[in-house]
Amino acid sequence: MQRGLPMQPTVVLLKEGTDTSQGKAQLLSNISACLAISETVASTLGPRGMDKLIVSERGEAQITNDGATILKLLDIVHPAARTLVDIARAQDAEVGDGTTTVVLLAAQFLKEVRGYIEEGVSPHIIMKGFRQAAQLAIDHIKSVQITVDKSDPVLFRSLLMKCASTSMSSKLIHSEKPFFSNMVVDAVQSLDQDDLNESLIGVKKIPGGGMQDSLLIHGVAFKKTFTYAGAEQQPKSFRDPLIVSLNVELELKAEKDNAEVRVEAVSDYQAIVDAEWEIIYRKLDAIEKTGAKIVLSKLPIGDLATQWFADRDIFCAGRVPADDLQRVVQAVGGSVQSTCSDIRREHLGTCGSYEERQIGGERYNIFTECPKAKTCTLLLRGGAEQFIEEVERSLHDAIMVVKRAVKNGDVVAGGGAIEMDLSSRIRKHALSIPGKLQLVMIAFAKALEIIPRQICDNAGLDSTDILNKLRMKHANGEKWFGVDVDGPEGIRNNLDAFVWEPSLVKLNAISSATEAACLILSVDETVRGPQSEAQNAGPKAPPGTAQRALREEAGECQGGDRGRACNYEV
Known part of the structure; x- marks a missing residue:
C-alpha cells in the first residue's frame, strides 16, 4: 500500500452468516433440483402410471398418483424446486387435470437447454426462444382444436363422457371408467350451467362395499x-x-x-x-x-x-x-x-x-x-379409507375436466398426440430461423416429446420405436396419432379412438411450464439469510444436521423428500 493514502473501510452489505451462491453453478443446481422433482412424479403419468404411497410424520398413509397431491405431501425444501410445486397447484386449481404433465414439461424444457447453459449461452436468449415456441404451440392448438356442437344434447353428452373417461384412464378407478364417467357427467350437468360452481357437488366417503355401490344423489x-x-x-x-x-x-x-x-x-x-x-x-x-x-x-x-x-x-x-x-x-x-x-x-x-x-x-x-336443485351429492364407497380418498381426487380431476369442456367445448386428441404434432410443427418452423434461437426452439420441440415417451415407458413399451413411428405419421400430416398402450402397433388415431381432452388443459400446461422454466432460468443468485437468534436458542440439533440441511437446500440432495437422509458423511 502506498504511504500516505488512507485505508479504505470494509463495507459490510449482508449480515454475518448470510449464505450466497451465484453464477452458472447456481443455475445448474436449480435445474438439477427441478429434474429430481420431475423424476419423482414421472412414473405416475398415463393409463399405466404407478401410484405413490406417502407416509406422513404421524404415520398417516396416502396412496395417490395425482401430481399436485404428491408434490403437496412431499416436504420440498429447495427454493427453486418449489416453483414446480406452485405450477402444479395452479394447474390443479385452474383446470383440475394435467398436473403431472405440467411438471414434466417444465423440467424437460430445462433439461434440454442445460448443455447450452454450460456452454455459456445467455439465459435471456433461451427465454426468448421458449416464449416464441410456446406462442407458436398455443396458436397451433387453437387452430386445430375441434369444437363440438352443443346444440345436440346426445352428441355433447357423448363428448363429455369421453373427456371424463380420458381423465380417469391414469387413475385407480380406470377399471370402472364407464360407471364413474356417467356419474361425473350427470353431476356437472345438474349444476347451474351459467356458473358451474363445483363446490355445490358434495362428496361423502362411506367405507365398506365396492366401487359400484357408489351413488349420485340428485339433491x-x-x-x-x-x-x-x-x-x-x-x-x-x-x-x-x-x-x-x-x-x-x-x-x-x-x-x-x-x-x-x-x-x-x-x-x-x-x-x-x-x-x-x-x-x-x-x-x-x-x-x-x-x-x-x-x-x-x-x-x-x-x-x-x-x-x-x-x-x-x-x-x-x-x-x-x-x-x-x-x-x-x-x-x-x-x-x-x-x-x-x-x-x-x-x-x-x-x-x-x-x-x-x-x-x-x-x-x-x-x-x-x-x-x-342446482346441486348434487356423490356418495363414494370402497374398501380402504386411502382408496376412497384417491377415488375422490380422481373424480375431482374428472369433474374439473368436464366443467371446462362444458364451458368451452373445444377438444384435442390425448395420449401424446397433440404434443407430437406441436413438436413436429415447431421443429419445422425452427429450421427457418437463423442463429441460436433455432437451437432453443428445436430443444423446446424435443422436450414436448417427453409426454408420449413417458407414457410408453410407464406402459413397458419400446418408447424409441413408437416415437419413430409417431414422427413418421406426423411428418405425413396424420396429426391425431398418439400412443396406444393396449394395441399391438403401439400407435393409433386417438381422435377416432375417443381419447379426448379439453384443449384448455394443454394450453394451460404449456404456458405454465414455459413461464416456470423461464423463471428458473432468470435466477442466477440465491441469498439465504442467517438463522434468527430464536432459532439458534432452540434445542441443539444432532451433529451434522446443519451441514446436511445446507446440502439438501443447495440441491445436492435431490430426492425432494426431507424425510430420507442423504448418504453423506458429516
Whole structure:
C-alpha cells in the first residue's frame, strides 16, 4: 500500500452468516433440483402410471398418483424446486387435470437447454426462444382444436363422457371408467350451467362395499348429525315437507351461560328459571307455527327441543355443517334464518322427498326431487379409507375436466398426440430461423416429446420405436396419432379412438411450464439469510444436521423428500 493514502473501510452489505451462491453453478443446481422433482412424479403419468404411497410424520398413509397431491405431501425444501410445486397447484386449481404433465414439461424444457447453459449461452436468449415456441404451440392448438356442437344434447353428452373417461384412464378407478364417467357427467350437468360452481357437488366417503355401490344423489345428502334420545321418535321420511334452515341455538344453556343475575329471594330465582323456559318455548312455538316439518340448524338443538319436535312429528337436525346447509338451501329454496320470529312462507324451502337411509355403517339424511336443485351429492364407497380418498381426487380431476369442456367445448386428441404434432410443427418452423434461437426452439420441440415417451415407458413399451413411428405419421400430416398402450402397433388415431381432452388443459400446461422454466432460468443468485437468534436458542440439533440441511437446500440432495437422509458423511 502506498504511504500516505488512507485505508479504505470494509463495507459490510449482508449480515454475518448470510449464505450466497451465484453464477452458472447456481443455475445448474436449480435445474438439477427441478429434474429430481420431475423424476419423482414421472412414473405416475398415463393409463399405466404407478401410484405413490406417502407416509406422513404421524404415520398417516396416502396412496395417490395425482401430481399436485404428491408434490403437496412431499416436504420440498429447495427454493427453486418449489416453483414446480406452485405450477402444479395452479394447474390443479385452474383446470383440475394435467398436473403431472405440467411438471414434466417444465423440467424437460430445462433439461434440454442445460448443455447450452454450460456452454455459456445467455439465459435471456433461451427465454426468448421458449416464449416464441410456446406462442407458436398455443396458436397451433387453437387452430386445430375441434369444437363440438352443443346444440345436440346426445352428441355433447357423448363428448363429455369421453373427456371424463380420458381423465380417469391414469387413475385407480380406470377399471370402472364407464360407471364413474356417467356419474361425473350427470353431476356437472345438474349444476347451474351459467356458473358451474363445483363446490355445490358434495362428496361423502362411506367405507365398506365396492366401487359400484357408489351413488349420485340428485339433491343433498349429509351424515346424520349428533342427536339426543328423542330423535328416534321423530319421523324418518316425508313427502313434500316444508323445510326451515336456522342459525339459532335451541338449548337452555344458551340463556343460562350468557347472563349473570343477582337475586335476593328464592321466588326471584324461580322467576328467572321460568323466563328461560319461556324463551325457548316461545322459539319452538314460532317454528311450529311456520308449518315446517323439517328443522335444520348450524347450531346445536338440545334434548328438550328434540323431544318437543318429536311429540309434534317434526324432524330436526342440529350442528349441520355449514357447506351442507348451504347446499340444502340451494336445492330446496328459502334462506337461513338467524331468528325464530317473523319467519314467513318465502323463507321456507321444500323438496319432493325426504328420508333417513342406512348406507353402509352410517345413516344419511337425503333430500331429493328438489324444485331448485342446482346441486348434487356423490356418495363414494370402497374398501380402504386411502382408496376412497384417491377415488375422490380422481373424480375431482374428472369433474374439473368436464366443467371446462362444458364451458368451452373445444377438444384435442390425448395420449401424446397433440404434443407430437406441436413438436413436429415447431421443429419445422425452427429450421427457418437463423442463429441460436433455432437451437432453443428445436430443444423446446424435443422436450414436448417427453409426454408420449413417458407414457410408453410407464406402459413397458419400446418408447424409441413408437416415437419413430409417431414422427413418421406426423411428418405425413396424420396429426391425431398418439400412443396406444393396449394395441399391438403401439400407435393409433386417438381422435377416432375417443381419447379426448379439453384443449384448455394443454394450453394451460404449456404456458405454465414455459413461464416456470423461464423463471428458473432468470435466477442466477440465491441469498439465504442467517438463522434468527430464536432459532439458534432452540434445542441443539444432532451433529451434522446443519451441514446436511445446507446440502439438501443447495440441491445436492435431490430426492425432494426431507424425510430420507442423504448418504453423506458429516
